[in-house]
Amino acid sequence: MSRKTGIGIIGCGVVGSAVARLILDQGAELSARTGVTLELRHVLVRDLTKTRPLTLPAGILTANHADLLADDQTEIVVELAGGTNQAMAMMLAALHAGKDIVTANKALLALHGPELFAAARSAGRCIAFEAAIAGGTPLVEAVRRGLIANRIDAVYGILNGTCNYILTRMLQDNVGYAHALSEAQRLGYAEADPTLDVDGTDSAHKLALLASLAMQQRCDVQDIPVRGLGDIELADLIAGAELGYVCKLLAVAKRCPDGLDVSVQPTFIPRTHPLAGVLGPFNAVSVYGSVVGHTLFYGPGAGGMPTASAVIADLIDVAIGNARRTFQCIAVLPDQTGPATHRPPGENRMPWYIRLGLRDRPGGIGKVATVLGEQGISIATIVQHESFEADHDDAVPVVVTTRPAKEHALQRALSAMTDLDVVIGRPVWIPVLDKHSE
Ligand code: HSE
Numbered sequence: 495m496s497r498k499t500g501i502g503i504i505g506c507g508v509v510g511s512a513v514a515r516l517i518l519d520q521g522a523e524l525s526a527r528t529g530v531t532l533e534l535r536h537v538l539v540r541d542l543t544k545t546r547p548l549t550l551p552a553g554i555l556t557a558n559h560a561d562l563l564a565d566d567q568t569e570i571v572v573e574l575a576g577g578t579n580q581a582m583a584m585m586l587a588a589l590h591a592g593k594d595i596v597t598a599n600k601a602l603l604a605l606h607g608p609e610l611f612a613a614a615r616s617a618g619r620c621i622a623f624e625a626a627i628a629g630g631t632p633l634v635e636a637v638r639r640g641l642i643a644n645r646i647d648a649v650y651g652i653l654n655g656t657c658n659y660i661l662t663r664m665l666q667d668n669v670g671y672a673h674a675l676s677e678a679q680r681l682g683y684a685e686a687d688p689t690l691d692v693d694g695t696d697s698a699h700k701l702a703l704l705a706s707l708a709m710q711q712r713c714d715v716q717d718i719p720v721r722g723l724g725d726i727e728l729a730d731l732i733a734g735a736e737l738g739y740v741c742k743l744l745a746v747a748k749r750c751p752d753g754l755d756v757s758v759q760p761t762f763i764p765r766t767h768p769l770a771g772v773l774g775p776f777n778a779v780s781v782y783g784s785v786v787g788h789t790l791f792y793g794p795g796a797g798g799m800p801t802a803s804a805v806i807a808d809l810i811d812v813a814i815g816n817a818r819r820t821f822q823c824i825a826v827l828p829d830q831t832g833p834a835t836h837r838p839p840g841e842n843r844m845p846w847y848i849r850l851g852l853r854d855r856p857g858g859i860g861k862v863a864t865v866l867g868e869q870g871i872s873i874a875t876i877v878q879h880e881s882f883e884a885d886h887d888d889a890v891p892v893v894v895t896t897r898p899a900k901e902h903a904l905q906r907a908l909s910a911m912t913d914l915d916v917v918i919g920r921p922v923w924i925p926v927l928d929k930h931s932e
Pocket of ligand 1: 519626628629653654655656657683684687691696797876
C-alpha cells in the first residue's frame with residue numbers, strides 16, 4: 495500500500511520548479527516504483543506575482559513561511575532557496591516544527607553544517623543533502639554508505655558545472671569568458687550570484703562537505719585555499735593543450751603524512767587522465783579507497799532536472815525512513831567527527847606551469863632560468879613562439895613547465911621573476927597534476 499508524504503518546497507527557482515514538476519508529473523510512476531506518494535502541499539516564494547516556468551495547482555503557492563510550519567501533514571521541507579542567513583533560520587524553524595529536511599544548499603551546510611546537523615539530531619529528525627554535491631551524481635550516498643568499508647585517502651573532483659562549462663566552451667568553441675559565463679547562466683547552471691562559481695567558492699563549499707564525509711574529519715571551508723578562474727586566459731588553455739594538458743577547476747582533499755591537503759584551484763591535468771574528458775556542465779570525482787582502490791563518479795553537476803533527480807532520491811529515502819536511520823547511525827557527519835588537521839601551507843610538491851610576458855631582448859630566458867635554479871626548481875619544458883608583431887619592448891609570451899617543486903619555492907621564484915627588468919606584468923601559474931602528485 496502506498497504511503498502518502500506531504501512536501502513543502504522553499505524556493506521555486508531553477509531547482510525548486512524542477513522538483514515541483516517531477517512530483518506533479520511523475521508522482522504516480524514514483525509511487526508505483528517506491529511505495530511512497532509524494533504530495534506537494536506548499537511552495538514558498540518571496541513574490542507571488544512573479545511569472546514562473548510551471549503552473550501549480552491552486553492553493554500550493556504561498557509567501558507565508560508559517561503555512562509550511564503549521565501544517566502537520568507537511569513532513570518534509572525541501573530547502574532550495576539558497577543563501578545562508580534566512581535559509582538557516584528557516585531550516586532551524588522547520589526542524590523545531592518536527593519536519594525532516596532535504597536541501598541542495600551547499601553554502602549553508604559548509605558554513606553551518608555542524609550546528610544544523612546537531613539540531614536535527616537533537617530534534618530526532620534528519621537532513622538529507624545528496625543534491626548539495628555534484629548535482630545529480632549520487633556521490634554523497636556512495637561516500638557515506640557505499641564506501642563505508644574504506645579509509646578514503648584522496649578525493650579529486652570537478653565540482654562546479656559552471657566553471658567546467660566555461661573552460662570547455664572557451665577552448666573548444668573559441669568563445670570568450672564572458673560569453674561562456676552568460677550561456678552557463680542562461681542554461682541554469684550558475685548560482686544566483688555567479689561570482690560564487692567562478693571565484694571557486696562554490697567548489698570550496700562542496701569540497702568542505704565532501705572532504706568532511708570522506709576523510710571523517712571536519713574540514714572548515716575557511717581552511718581551504720581557493721583560487722578561481724580569475725587569472726586564466728584562453729592563451730593558457732591553448733598553451734596547456736599544446737603541452738598535452740587540459741585545465742580544470744580541481745577540488746582536492748588528500749591525506750598526507752603531515753596532515754590533510756585540501757585546495758580548490760585551476761589545475762592542468764594530462765589529456766589521458768579520466769578527469770580530462772569531463773566536459774561542459776558535468777562533474778566527476780575520483781575517490782581513492784583503501785579497500786576498493788580507485789573509483790570514479792561522473793554525472794551532470796548542475797541544472798534543474800539533474801539536481802531535482804538527487805532531491806527526489808532524498809525525498810524517497812526520507813519518506814521510507816532510511817535517511818533518518820542512516821543520519822542517526824552512521825557517524826561521519828561534521829558534527830560527529832573531530833576537526834581536520836591540515837597540512838602546513840606551501841608544502842605541496844607538484845610540477846608547475848608558468849606563463850610570463852618577456853621583453854624580446856638577449857638574455858631574458860636566461861634570467862628566468864636563473865631565478866628558478868636559485869630556488870632549486872628544475873625546468874621541464876620551455877616554449878617561446880616566434881612573434882612577428884612584437885617590437886623590442888612588447889611582451890613575448892613564454893611558457894615554462896617545471897619538475898615537481900614545493901609551492902613555497904615556486905612562490906619565491908615568481909616573486910623574484912616579477913622583479914626582473916625583462917618580465918612584463920605578473921606571471922600566471924597553474925599546478926600540474928602528474929602521477930607523482932596524484
Ligand atoms: N552553480 C553550481 C554549478 C550548481 O555550476 O556547479 C550546482 O551546485
